[in-house]
Amino acid sequence: MPSPTQPFPWFRALVFAGLTVAMCVGPVNNLVLGNPWHRFFKPWRMYYGFGTDVCEVTYVQVSPTGEERTLDRYAVLDVPDPRRAPEDLRNLPDGPTIGRVAQRMCDALPGRRTAIHARVRCAAVRGWKPFPELDRDLCALGTRQLDGLRPARGRRR
Amino acid sequence: MTPANAVKRFLLHEGSTRPAALIRIGLGLLLWARFAPDLAPWNGNVPFHPLLAAAFYLGSTGMILGLASRLSTALAAVATLWMVYGLGPDEVEPWVHHHTTLLAHATALCALTPNGRSYSLDRWLAARRDTLLPERAPTWTLRLIAVQLTVLYLSTALDKARPAFLSGERLQHAFHALYQGADPVTFPGFATLCLVAAWVVFLLEIALPIGLWFRRARVVLIPAGLVLHALFWLLIPVGTFSATTVLLYLAYCDPDGVHRELDRIHGSG
Secondary structure (H helix, E strand, C coil): CCCCCCCCCHHHHHHHHHHHHHHHHHHHHHHHCCCCCECCECCCCCCCCCCCCCEEEEEEEECCCCCEEEECHHHHCCCCCHHHCCHHHHCCCCHHHHHHHHHHHHHHCCCCCCEEEEEEEEEECCEEEECHHHCCCHHHCCHHHHHCCCCCCCCCC | CCHHHHHHHHHHCEEECHHHHHHHHHHHHHHHHHHHHHHCCCCCCCCCCHHHHHHHHHHHHHHHHCCCHHHHHHHHHHHHHHHHHHHHHHCCHHHHCHHHHHHHHHHHHHCCCCCCCCCCHHHHHHHHCCCCCCCEEECHHHHHHHHHHHHHHHHHHHHHCCHHHHCCHHHHHHHHHHHHCCCCCCCCCHHHHHHHHHHHHHHHHHHHHHHCCCHHHHHHHHHHHHHHHHHHHHHCCCCCHHHHHHHHHHHCCCHHHHHHHHHHHHCCC
């Protein structure tokens, strides 16, 4: 217990308070006031955009009579081990990639071509974002149409 | 007790220097684990800065050995702060991540603590000169490390206080990015599991920065924090973040209590 006669440690108090305030500047500036991230004052916002470059995709083959069958893209494209699949087949981050994989499956499937649709939702900072534009016959799309399929994109940090 | 007297007591309080020494040694090892390969001259992936490398290796080695302990810690702090805030944003993007920033901040704050009086070459050399360094010193600088961790936890909790995270969807995204790829998850209850996990993480990140200041709460919260950070380390790429955070829990503990438990382990208590 400090002695009552000891003077108040002003230097320590100033240093302690000053450093505490300095530690709080970044979080308050960005998280509370909504100002942009500053190089010297970080807000401890971690993994904010992590995982926003993924989409959850279900490929569905639709027959002319309207019957639907879920497709396993690895089986259709003859990839025995999904864990060893190429990155652009395993992770489908955007519309063009999803569309191109669909077209590869169109070419790989035997018999008369039927429509392949993709039921998609993509990750975004604000949660899952449905991508209804891909729920159509992707096999019938041309290259320009494929490239024009806009994904839900987020920042990675 | 008046608030002014409480602050005075807090700032003048003295206690064991062993927690500060353990933090010094742990941070030195973590600095090596994270930065030493980056700064080696054989690493062609990172621009080589001889002065920076010399400061880092001298400082971090001195921290681990406890040789000119505070000066070594200060030297390592200058080097890592320059990496995180100077070179990192312009040259080496991996140096500006949160785990490296925490390492740099913790090292800088550790340099303010009397970390050389225990578990150090400084202590051993003094003993050889028949001068015993007292293992007691003011603890206010050690508490600054606890303040940094408190600010970090509260900030990250505040950042998570939004529907996308608390619904569990952001954890679902992370699972897809790291493990599942584009395939839908068919595991029953997956969405519910992510929802529960999101709330557990959020509530812990509020409870930890407040509860760790109190002895009785630490009995529950330190193990909870250890489990939380162990799971982070196992399931997501956090670098040295988990290890750094749990090491810095020492800054919340009663230094004399830590001293007594170490005496018990040593067999000298």
